[in-house]
Each structure stands twice: as C-alpha cells, then as structure tokens.
Amino acid sequence: MSDTRFKNIENNSELLHLGDLFRSTTAKYWRINAWLSPIQNKRHAAFSNLPMLARGRVLNATGEKPKRDRASCSITRDSIISECNLNEFPEFAYASLAKAEARQKGFLVETQGKPSFIIPQLELARVLFLHSGYLCRAALTSETLAHEFDVQERLNEGKVIINVLKLSTFPKGAFDDAGTRRMLAWLLIDRNARKSFESIFRHYKQYSRVNNGWEMWTFSFELPQMLGWSFVFQGRQDETSNKFFVEEITDLTFHGSLPDRVLFQHDSFKRYENKRTGGTPNGSPWTQRPGEHEINDDETASNNNEPVILRNDTHTINFLGHTQTAKVNQIEESETGTSNPEPNEVASEEVSTDEPTEGGKLPAADFTGPNDATDLTRMCESRFEAFNHMLELLQKNGVNLLSKETTALPQSGRGQKHLLKSGEPRVICCAEVSYEGRHAYILEVDTSDGVSKLSSKIFRVNANKWHEVWGDLVQGITDKKLSWPTVFIGEKLNESEASSVNHPRHNGAGSGKIPVDGVNNWSVKFLALL
Numbered sequence: 001m002s003d004t005r006f007k008n009i010e011n012n013s014e015l016l017h018l019g020d021l022f023r024s025t026t027a028k029y030w031r032i033n034a035w036l037s038p039i040q041n042k043r044h045a046a047f048s049n050l051p052m053l054a055r056g057r058v059l060n061a062t063g064e065k066p067k068r069d070r071a072s073c074s075i076t077r078d079s080i081i082s083e084c085n086l087n088e089f090p091e092f093a094y095a096s097l098a099k100a101e102a103r104q105k106g107f108l109v110e111t112q113g114k115p116s117f118i119i120p121q122l123e124l125a126r127v128l129f130l131h132s133g134y135l136c137r138a139a140l141t142s143e144t145l146a147h148e149f150d151v152q153e154r155l156n157e158g159k160v161i162i163n164v165l166k167l168s169t170f171p172k173g174a175f176d177d178a179g180t181r182r183m184l185a186w187l188l189i190d191r192n193a194r195k196s197f198e199s200i201f202r203h204y205k206q207y208s209r210v211n212n213g214w215e216m217w218t219f220s221f222e223l224p225q226m227l228g229w230s231f232v233f234q235g236r237q238d239e240t241s242n243k244f245f246v247e248e249i250t251d252l253t254f255h256g257s258l259p260d261r262v263l264f265q266h267d268s269f270k271r272y273e274n275k276r277t278g279g280t281p282n283g284s285p286w287t288q289r290p291g292e293h294e295i296n297d298d299e300t301a302s303n304n305n306e307p308v309i310l311r312n313d314t315h316t317i318n319f320l321g322h323t324q325t326a327k328v329n330q331i332e333e334s335e336t337g338t339s340n341p342e343p344n345e346v347a348s349e350e351v352s353t354d355e356p357t358e359g360g361k362l363p364a365a366d367f368t369g370p371n372d373a374t375d376l377t378r379m380c381e382s383r384f385e386a387f388n389h390m391l392e393l394l395q396k397n398g399v400n401l402l403s404k405e406t407t408a409l410p411q412s413g414r415g416q417k418h419l420l421k422s423g424e425p426r427v428i429c430c431a432e433v434s435y436e437g438r439h440a441y442i443l444e445v446d447t448s449d450g451v452s453k454l455s456s457k458i459f460r461v462n463a464n465k466w467h468e469v470w471g472d473l474v475q476g477i478t479d480k481k482l483s484w485p486t487v488f489i490g491e492k493l494n495e496s497e498a499s500s501v502n503h504p505r506h507n508g509a510g511s512g513k514i515p516v517d518g519v520n521n522w523s524v525k526f527l528a529l530l
Contacts, residue, residue: 007296011060022216046297048133048353051312051367056247069237071244074230084108089118089245091238105220119246122219127249129197131369133353139200164266171307171366178408179369181325190256196224229254255320262325270330294350301352302360312367319374326424377406380427387444393523402432417478421449435530452482455500499529
C-alpha cells in the first residue's frame with residue numbers, strides 16, 4: 001500500500017512466514033510471529049495489522065516489487081478440499097522455513113487435470129473476513145458482532161437494514177468504502193459466511209494452549225461453502241509435483257445470500273446540504289492528513305480520535321449477485337453556506353491499529369475493506385436510461401457494443417462526491433465499443449441527483465492504453481469536485497484520443513437528468529467522433 005509504512009521495519013522487507021498467534025496471559029491484544037528478509041530484530045507484528053500482511057509481500061517498498069508466479073483456481077463440483085499442513089508443498093527456500101511452515105494449517109484444493117493448490121488458512125480468512133483490525137479482534141470474541149450490529153430483515157421489500165449501534169467501535173469512516181460495506185453485509189447476513197467466521201473463535205477456544213505465562217494458537221477455521229467461487233493467486237509453482245503454494249490471494253469472485261439492497265444506519269451518518277468541498281458544518285476547521293502514515297504496532301491507540309481510515313487495496317472482490325449497499329445519511333440543512341477553512345493542524349504521521357483505549361499514546365487507525373469491482377450494471381440500469389438508449393441507437397448505426405460495466409466511484413480524501421445525496425454509491429458506466437475497425441471507450445458518470453452537469457467522455461485508445469489510465473482516471477473524478485481530471489487526461493492522452501460530449505439540453509428534465517427527446521441528436525455526436 002503506497003501511503004502506509006510500518007515503523008521499525010527496513011525498506012523493501014519481504015514477508016517470508018506468518019506463524020502462531022501469541023499473547024501474554026496478562027495482555028489483551030494478540031500478536032503474530034512474522035519472519036522478514038533481510039533478517040532483522042522485529043520478528044512479530046500486531047494481529048490487528050493482518051489486513052496488510054501476506055507471505056511474499058514486500059513491506060515499506062521503495063521500488064519495483066519482485067514478480068511472483070500467478071495462477072487461478074475455480075471451485076467446481078469436481079474439486080476436493082481437505083485440510084493439510086503447509087509442508088505439503090515440497091520446495092521451501094530454507095530448511096528452517098520448511099520447519100516453521102510445517103505446523104501452520106492450510107487447505108489443499110485438488111481438481112482433476114489441474115494443479116493442486118495449497119492455501120494457508122490464515123490467508124483465506126484474511127481475504128474473506130479479516131479486512132480490518134476491528135474484525136481481527138472481533139473474530140477472537142464470541143459476541144462482538146451480535147452486540148454492535150442490529151440486523152433487521154425486510155425481505156418483502158427486498159432489503160435489509162443494518163443498524164450500527166451506538167456502542168459499536170467499528171470505524172464509522174470506513175462505511176464510505178464500498179468494499180467495507182459489501183463484505184460486512186455478507187458477514188452479518190449470509191449464514192454460510194457467519195458460520196465460517198464464528199468458527200474462528202471456536203477453534204481458538206478449542207486449540208489454543210498456555211505455557212509459562214504465554215497463550216499461543218495456530219490459526220485455523222472452518223471453510224464456508226465455496227462452490228462456484230474463483231480465485232487469482234500469487235505464490236510459487238513446483239512443476240515436479242504440480243503443486244502451487246499460495247502466498248497471497250489477489251482476486252476473489254464469489255456469491256452469497258444477500259437481498260437487493262443493504263442499508264447501513266447510524267446516528268452519526270449525516271450529510272450537510274450546503275457544505276462546500278473541504279468545509280465542515282458551520283465552516284469549522286479540520287485536520288489535514290499527511291501524505292503517508294506510519295503504523296507503529298508497538299504502541300497503543302488513543303480513543304481521542306475517530307480512527308484514521310487507511311486504504312486496504314491488497315485484493316479485489318467481485319460479488320456475483322445483484323446487491324447494492326449504501327450508507328444512509330440523514331440530510332441536515334444549514335441556513336447559511338459554509339466557508340472553506342484551512343486545516344487547523346496536520347494529523348500525526350504515526351498511528352496505531354490496536355483497539356482505541358483511554359490513555360493510548362497514538363492516534364487510532366484502521367483499514368478499509370478490499371477493492372470492490374462488483375459489476376453494478378443491472379442494479380443501476382434506471383440511472384442510465386437515456387445513456388443506454390443512446391447506445392442502442394449507436395448499435396443500429398453499425399457500432400458494436402463489446403462490453404458494458406458499471407462500477408462505484410472511489411472516495412477521495414474526506415470528500416463525499418463518490419456518494420449520491422441518498423448515500424448510495426455514485427457509479428460510472430464504461431461502454432467498450434468498436435466501429436469500422438476503430439476501438440473506443442464511452443464513459444458516463446451518474447449525476448442522477450443533480451449535483452453536476454458532467455459531460456460524457458469518449459476515449460479512442462487500445463485496450464493496453466486503457467488499462468494503463470483507467471485507475472487514475474476514475475480516481476481523479478472525485479479528487480476535488482465532481483469533474484473530469486483534465487490535467488491528467490491532457491498529460492496521458494493527446495487531443496485525438498479524448499473528447500467530451502455534452503448532455504442534451506435539459507428542457508425542464510431536471511439537473512442531472514437527460515430528456516428522452518434529446519437522445520437521438522446525442523447519439524449522432526458520438527457517431528461522428530467514432
């Protein structure tokens with residue numbers, strides 16, 4: 001993660017091994033054995049930092065990361081999954097490493113005609129459940145989730161409301177993140193997921209051991225049902241045995257039992273209608289975040305601040321369902337506009353991911369969920385009615401629609417432009433098209449709440465160039481205000497590769513909405529540019 005470092009760890013340290021969890025019988029928080037290369041004094045980490053820890057990952061990276069073997073795996077009816085120890089993999093770099101890994105638990109995935117995959121149980125649990133320090137701690141208790149979240153099913157209305165209770169210590173700022181909401185909704189609602197998560201505590205109580213004032217545990221848990229799921233891995237391939245040792249899961253495509261809509265509610269979720277970008281209610285000063293945070297896992301966290309939210313972009317999820325998640329904001333209108341004040345201070349670079357406590361020394365921090373790449377096309381069709389009609393007209397004129405995908409815009413800093421006024425995610429629709437041998441991408445941002453009259457964009461580039469610019473392009477849309485990142489586009493693309501197409505005149509249709517009778521002329525403009 002580019003904006004987060006670990007204190008007391010050398011630059012470009014490779015994580016070779018994650019071992020047992022341990023703590024003093026008089027201590028509250030767990031730590032985990034961790035081996036780094038080059039060898040250094042630090043041989044363990046706070047368990048709350050697990051979201052950032054995976055074998056083979058380079059911590060405090062300053063340059064190019066070494067390439068690792070990649071592989072993919074789908075769980076089919078022919079797949080056999082059994083428990084194993086990690087020394088099922090025959091080729092470890094060092095004898096001492098092989099000995100250390102021998103006691104760690106894994107799952108062996110075997111499918112006829114395919115390589116066998118050895119997945120550390122801790123790595124699979126990290127990707128499925130342990131995305132934040134909060135969830136790492138909650139997994140080792142029996143009642144945290146039940147006491148801090150009230151799940152109200154309204155299935156006749158196609159939705160579930162999750163009330164985040166006042167005593168909940170889940171970081172409220174993380175609910176702005178789509179990956180956080182989706183994975184938490186899956187954990188709280190889907191019985192298959194909940195049963196697997198709760199098995200972590202059961203295994204801990206059953207298999208932990210105490211010796212000479214120390215409590216220790218070799219992590220293990222029970223698998224959820226994963227039929228139809230698929231993974232992308234980084235790790236090591238042994239061609240002789242046709243086995244792949246999974247160091248890190250980078251992509252997960254899965255499904256679960258969720259309703260059409262999941263809404264998160266809390267008293268602190270508010271939206272101030274007249275608040276200007278960068279301001280806070282009544283124009284009060286705010287704290288500016290530094291460009292980089294440093295995690296000190298040897299110090300405790302203070303409860304004097306709402307946890308700083310660190311970006312956890314270590315893996316990507318794609319949920320095979322039609323579920324939308326949203327943070328429900330209470331609209332509060334201020335009678336006067338607010339100023340755009342300067343920050344009154346710069347936040348501390350050094351933070352702690354432990355549970356915030358009275359007397360803690362460092363500002364508290366926690367992580368977002370994974371990147372959420374779930375295709376929202378079907379769920380958001382009504383927001384793009386005119387845009388979809390325009391694409392249909394293009395197809396009637398010989399344009400080939402190769403693909404269409406709708407994804408949520410990411411949050412930028414403290415801004416809320418990635419959300420609609422309703423609190424639902426603001427999305428962007430990308431249509432990949434070809435016409436008379438030329439290739440292009442047409443982008444339309446959801447402005448259905450009328451906060452902007454953002455034009456459409458057409459990019460005439462090949463697939464390789466598109467993948468190169470896509471991430472930064474989308475991030476730039478919400479960087480300051482809801483607008484296209486024109487400076488970035490000008491730097492990366494020439495005038496022949498990028499064009500804007502204004503929406504048809506509103507004619508009373510309402511800001512952000514496109515009148516149906518203007519779509520025909522709109523499509524003509526696109527066709528001319530193609």
